[in-house]
Amino acid sequence: MVFSLAFHFLRDTGAAEEVAQDVFLRLYREMDGLESDKHVTLWLRKVTSHRCIDYLRKRRSQFTISLEDTNEPSAVEQRGDPLLNRRLRQLIAALPAKPRIVMVLRYQEDLTPEEISEVLEMPVRTVKSHLQRSLAMLREKIERSMGDIR
Amino acid sequence: MDDFEQLLKNALGRKEQPPAFEAKVFAAVADFKTRRRIFWRWASEIVAVMLLAGGFWMRYERETQDRAAGEAAKARLQLALKVTVTELSKIQKTVRTSTEEE
Numbered sequence: 040m041v042f043s044l045a046f047h048f049l050r051d052t053g054a055a056e057e058v059a060q061d062v063f064l065r066l067y068r069e070m071d072g073l074e075s076d077k078h079v080t081l082w083l084r085k086v087t088s089h090r091c092i093d094y095l096r097k098r099r100s101q102f103t104i105s106l107e108d109t110n111e112p113s114a115v116e117q118r119g120d121p122l123l124n125r126r127l128r129q130l131i132a133a134l135p136a137k138p139r140i141v142m143v144l145r146y147q148e149d150l151t152p153e154e155i156s157e158v159l160e161m162p163v164r165t166v167k168s169h170l171q172r173s174l175a176m177l178r179e180k181i182e183r184s185m186g187d188i189r
Numbered sequence: 190m191d192d193f194e195q196l197l198k199n200a201l202g203r204k205e206q207p208p209a210f211e212a213k214v215f216a217a218v219a220d221f222k223t224r225r226r227i228f229w230r231w232a233s234e235i236v237a238v239m240l241l242a243g244g245f246w247m248r249y250e251r252e253t254q255d256r257a258a259g260e261a262a263k264a265r266l267q268l269a270l271k272v273t274v275t276e277l278s279k280i281q282k283t284v285r286t287s288t289e290e291e
Contacts (some may be wrong), residue, residue, distance in 0.1 A: 042206035056210060063214045064221055127200035146194065147201040178193055 040080075040148070041087050047143045048091040050132045058094050062087050084148065084158045092136045126184065130177050137161075138169040145170060 041062050045055035065086060066079070073079050131142050137159075144155045152170065156163040 040203075042210060043204040046204045047201050052207065056207065056213065059206065059210070060214055060217050064217050067218050067221070123196065124200040127197060131197075131201070142197070143201060146197040147203065149198075174193070177197070181193075 041083055043147060044084070044087045044143060045091050047128070047131070047147055048088075048140055049094065050128065054094060054098070058087065058090050062090055081158065084144065084150075085160075088140050088144065088159055092140060095136050123181075126181065127177065130180055131173075134173055134176075138173045141166055141169040142173050 042055055042059040045058040045062075046052065049055050049058065062083065066073075066083065069082075073082055131139060134142065140159065141155055144150045144158060145152075150158065152163050152166040155166045159166070
């Protein structure tokens with residue numbers, strides 16, 4: 040879950056490994072404060088999401104390479120049309136940090152807007168708004184590049 | 190969840206971590222433990238040195254204060270003796286003068 044979240048957010052195996060390793064190290068340090076499996080899962084999602092956003096912010100200040108220009112990492116487990124999946128991942132990667140992490144939590148982790156709101160500590164209304172706007176934008180872009188898929 | 194959302198779900202399928210990842214995490218945890226142990230050893234040694242230095246400093250301060258107090262007492266005693274000697278000389282002079290008159 041941790042590596043996958045970081046990977047889909049950052050689209051870089053090395054960066055995802057770095058973030059995931061950092062998250063597990065923090066988990067080891069803060070293990071005593073975590074009471075149950077559910078608490079650990081929520082904590083992992085929360086810390087991974089925030090760490091990913093921070094990582095992206097730091098990386099952006101160092102490099103100005105567009106995520107659209109980066110190569111698609113190999114060996115991504117996928118179902119359906121690989122080309123369409125690749126295009127969708129590129130489009131998600133081009134979203135700003137907050138809507139992007141909302142989309143990853145929603146469609147990778149299968150979380151409800153309420154659960155996402157708890158993980159990201161943002162109002163449910165904001166989560167729903169990010170989802171609606173991102174979905175509309177992705178639909179429009181995918182329709183424009185690949186035709187109507189609905 | 191409509192078809193488009195299902196497509197998104199497929200595109201964002203779980204990505205398994207690289208095979209060496211677990212070993213890297215364990216290595217990072219071991220490294221962290223080592224660094225923490227070294228840190229605590231250094232910290233305890235620094236605290237011990239500081240306590241020792243503090244002890245020596247307090248002892249030195251007390252000795253300096255004691256010496257100063259001793260010096261002050263000695264000076265007071267010398268003054269008192271001087272005053273006494275002066276008074277005794279006056280008394281002796283007076284006694285001698287009255288004896289000679291008799």
